[in-house]
Amino acid sequence: MHKDSRIYIAGHLGLVGSAIYRSLIEQGFSNFILRRHDELDLCDQSAVKLFFEQEQPEYVFLAAAVVGGIHANDTKPVEFMQSNLQIQNNIIDFSWKNNIKKLLFLGSTCVYPRDCPQPIKEEYLLSGPLEKTNEWYAISKIAGIKLCQAYRKQYGFNAISLMPTNLYGPGDSFDLRSSHVLPALIRKFHEGKLRNTQSVEIWGTGQPYREFMYVDDMADACCYLMKNYDEADILNIGTGKDISIKALAELIGEIIGYQGDIVFDKNKPDGTPKKLTDISKLAKLGWQSKTSLSDGIKKTYDWYLENITNTTVN
Numbered sequence: 001m002h003k004d005s006r007i008y009i010a011g012h013l014g015l016v017g018s019a020i021y022r023s024l025i026e027q028g029f030s031n032f033i034l035r036r037h038d039e040l041d042l043c044d045q046s047a048v049k050l051f052f053e054q055e056q057p058e059y060v061f062l063a064a065a066v067v068g069g070i071h072a073n074d075t076k077p078v079e080f081m082q083s084n085l086q087i088q089n090n091i092i093d094f095s096w097k098n099n100i101k102k103l104l105f106l107g108s109t110c111v112y113p114r115d116c117p118q119p120i121k122e123e124y125l126l127s128g129p130l131e132k133t134n135e136w137y138a139i140s141k142i143a144g145i146k147l148c149q150a151y152r153k154q155y156g157f158n159a160i161s162l163m164p165t166n167l168y169g170p171g172d173s174f175d176l177r178s179s180h181v182l183p184a185l186i187r188k189f190h191e192g193k194l195r196n197t198q199s200v201e202i203w204g205t206g207q208p209y210r211e212f213m214y215v216d217d218m219a220d221a222c223c224y225l226m227k228n229y230d231e232a233d234i235l236n237i238g239t240g241k242d243i244s245i246k247a248l249a250e251l252i253g254e255i256i257g258y259q260g261d262i263v264f265d266k267n268k269p270d271g272t273p274k275k276l277t278d279i280s281k282l283a284k285l286g287w288q289s290k291t292s293l294s295d296g297i298k299k300t301y302d303w304y305l306e307n308i309t310n311t312t313v314n
Contacts, residue, residue, distance in 0.1 A: 001029070001059055001227060005101075008033040008057035010042060010091055011064030015171045016106060016164075019219035020061050027223060033057050043083055048090040052098040060095050060103045061222065062088065062144075070133045070203070070271055072178040077136040084140035092147050096157045103159040104226050105148050107141040107234065109211075109277055110134045111163060119278035122163070122234050131272045145234055152232050160229055162222065165238035165277050169215035169296060170303040182212055185249055186301055189258040190309070199261040200253070203268035206246030211276050213239050214296035217289040224287050238277035239289045245270075255297050 001007070007024065011017035012034045021032070033055045040051055042064055066076075066083045073080055088105070095103045112120050113128030125145070130138045148159035168182040176184055185202070192200045221237050229235060243251075249262050282288070291299075 003028050004031050005029070006031050006033060006056065006058045007061070008055065008059070009061045009063060010087070011062075013037075013171075014063060014065075014067075015167060015169065015173070015215055016218070017061070017063035018171045019169065019215040020063060020222055023216065023219040023223050042090060043086040045086075045090050048094055052094040056098060057095075058101050059226065060091065060100055061226070062091050062103060062105045064091075065106070065141075067137070068173075068178040069180045069184065070269055073134040073137055080134075080136040081140050084137065085143060088140070088144040088147060092144070092151060092159065095159075096151050096155060101158065102226065102230075103148070103157070104222060105144055105159060105161045106222070107145055107161055107163045108137070109163050109165050109236070109238070109275055110138045110272075111142050111145065112275070114272050118274050119240070119276040120236070121278045122236055122281065125234060133269055133271050149232050158230060160225065160231065161234045162225060163234050163236050163277070164218050164221075165211040165213050165236070165275075167213055167215045167218055169300050170307075171215070172300065174304060174308055181210070181245065182248065182252070182297070183300070183304075185252045186256070186297070186304055187308075189249075189253050189256040190301070190304065192260055193256055193258045197260055199263045200249075200258065201263045201265055202245070202249055203265055204245065204270040205266050206249065206262075206264045207244060208270045208272065209242040209244050209274040209276065210248070211238050211240075211242040212248070212293055212296070213237070213289060214291035214299070217291050221282070221287050221289075225285070228285060235281055235285075236277040236279050237282060238279050239293075240277065240279045241293075242274070242276040243293065251294065252297055255294065255301060 114131040116124040151157035172183040
C-alpha cells in the first residue's frame with residue numbers, strides 16, 4: 001500500500017475497525033473510504049455493489065461483523081450466522097469484481113475445534129467439532145475463510161485471512177447482554193466498586209483459559225500483514241500467552257480497586273476449556289505484540305471511564 005492508496009475499512013466504527021483506522025492514520029495513510037451502517041447496509045447486495053462501483057477502493061479491510069459473547073451467540077443464532085454470511089459474501093464478491101488489489105478478511109480463533117490440541121495451529125481448522133456456544137458465528141467465519149480461498153484458487157484474487165485471538169480495548173462493547181468476558185468484567189467490577197457491593201458474580205467456574213490481545217496491537221499486525229503477507233493459508237494473530245478466567249477476574253478487580261468477593265455461577269456455561277494460539281508463523285514473519293495484559297486493561301478501563309461513564313472512581 002502507498003500512503004495515498006484508496007483504503008476501505010468495513011466496520012471502521014467497531015472495536016477492530018476503529019483500531020485499524022487509528023493504526024493506518026499513525027502510519028501516514030490518509031485516503032480512506034468510510035461508511036457508517038446508516039450510510040451503507042453491508043447486508044444489502046445492491047447497495048454494496050453500487051458502493052464498490054462508485055468508490056473503487058484499492059485495499060479492503062473486512063472488519064465488519066455481528067459479534068458478541070456466549071449469551072449473545074446463544075440467543076441470536078440467526079443474526080450471528082445470516083448477517084455475517086451476507087456481509088462477507090457481498091464484500092468479497094464485489095471486491096473481486098471491482099479489481100481491488102488486496103482484501104484482508106478477519107476471522108476468529110473460535111473457528112477452531114472445541115477440543116483441538118494446544119496451542120492451536122492453523123492446520124487444526126476443520127479437524128473436529130466446534131464449541132456449541134458459538135458455532136453459529138464460527139461457521140460463518142469458516143465460510144468467509146473458504147470463500148477467500150476459493151476466489152484465490154479460481155480467479156487469483158489476493159485475499160488473506162487472519163484469525164485474531166480474543167480482543168479488547170478502546171471502542172469495546174460493555175453491554176452485559178452481549179459483550180465478551182473482559183469488558184463485561186471491567187463493567188461489573190467498576191459498578192461493584194461504585195455501589196460497594198459485597199460480591200461480583202461471574203458466569204461459569206472460572207477454570208477455562210483464554211488468550212487476550214489489546215486491539216491496537218492486533219491492528220498493527222493487520223497493517224503489517226497487509227503489506228507483508230500474500231498467502232492463501234490462514235494466519236493466527238495473538239500473544240501466545242493465556243490466563244484463567246478466575247485469574248483474569250482477580251487482575252481486573254485489583255486494577256479497578258474492587259474490595260468485595262468474586263462469586264462464580266457454576267450453573268452458567270464455561271465455553272471452550274482452553275484456547276491458546278500458536279503464533280510461530282506470525283513470529284517468523286517478523287511481528288509480535290507489545291502491550292502486556294495489565295497495561296492493556298488499564299488503558300481500556302481509562303477509556304471506559306472517559307467514554308462510557310461520567311463517574312470517576314477515586
